[in-house]
Amino acid sequence: MKITDILSPDMVIADLKGTTKPDVLNELAKALAAKYKEIKLPDLTAVLAERERLGSTAIGDGIAIPHGKLRGVTKIIGAFGRHADGVDFDSLDGGPSQLFFVLVAPEDSASLHLKALARVSRLLKEGSFRSCLLAAKDGDELYSLIKEEDNKY
Template sequence: MRIAEFLSPEAVIADMQSRTKPEVLRELSVTLVRAHPQLQEERLVEVLKEREKLGSTGIGEGVAIPHGKLSGMTQLQAAFGVSRAGVDFEAIDGKPTHLFFALVAPENSAGVHLKALARISRLFKNPRFRASILEAPTAADIHALIIQEDARP
């Protein structure tokens, strides 16, 4: 599985405007709907909020992977956003979060969902990669960096 299979260039935000966790979830949902019009914004926001109630998806090092499952979906979809200012996302390390990878999977897709989460988590463990994303000026540049890094063996 490659990230290119579920992250389209249209679903990348180079400079998020959100300042709070709920705003981040909304902005990522709006972007997902823009890239995939068959999705419903309110349902996406609710699914992501419900998952956050179980515990923050802020994994530390400035990265969060809000995620959830949605009935009626046929395949995994994602949105990615960069917050230059950083947001208090209640990350496990207590630091501001800058990189947000929202992942929404079909309701009965545990294996695919978990593989995608693991792949994203592994990719964003690399400090040089995280820095390159923060330095990238456009959504197209960010998308290209993610796809390029994900293609490495």
């Protein structure tokens, strides 16, 4: 599984505007719902919010990987967003989250869902790569960096 199988260039948001966890989740969910007609925005925001209630998807080092399973979705899809200032996402390390990778999976995709989460985690673990993402000038550069890093694995 490659990140580029999950993420398309038009699902990269270089300048998230939300200032709270619900704002950012909604902003990313709106992008996915606009592209994928099988996704109903209220359903996706509810799934992502419910997952956050179970425990924050912010894993530290400025990274959050909100995710959930949604009826009607036929394959794993994603969106990537960057927030210049960072948002309090109840991170494990207490710091703000700046890099967000949302994953939405079909309801019956336990193993693929976990593989996608592991792939995104591995992609974002390198500090120098995260620094490059934070310094990228726009969405096109962000996508190119993600694609290039993804091809190393």
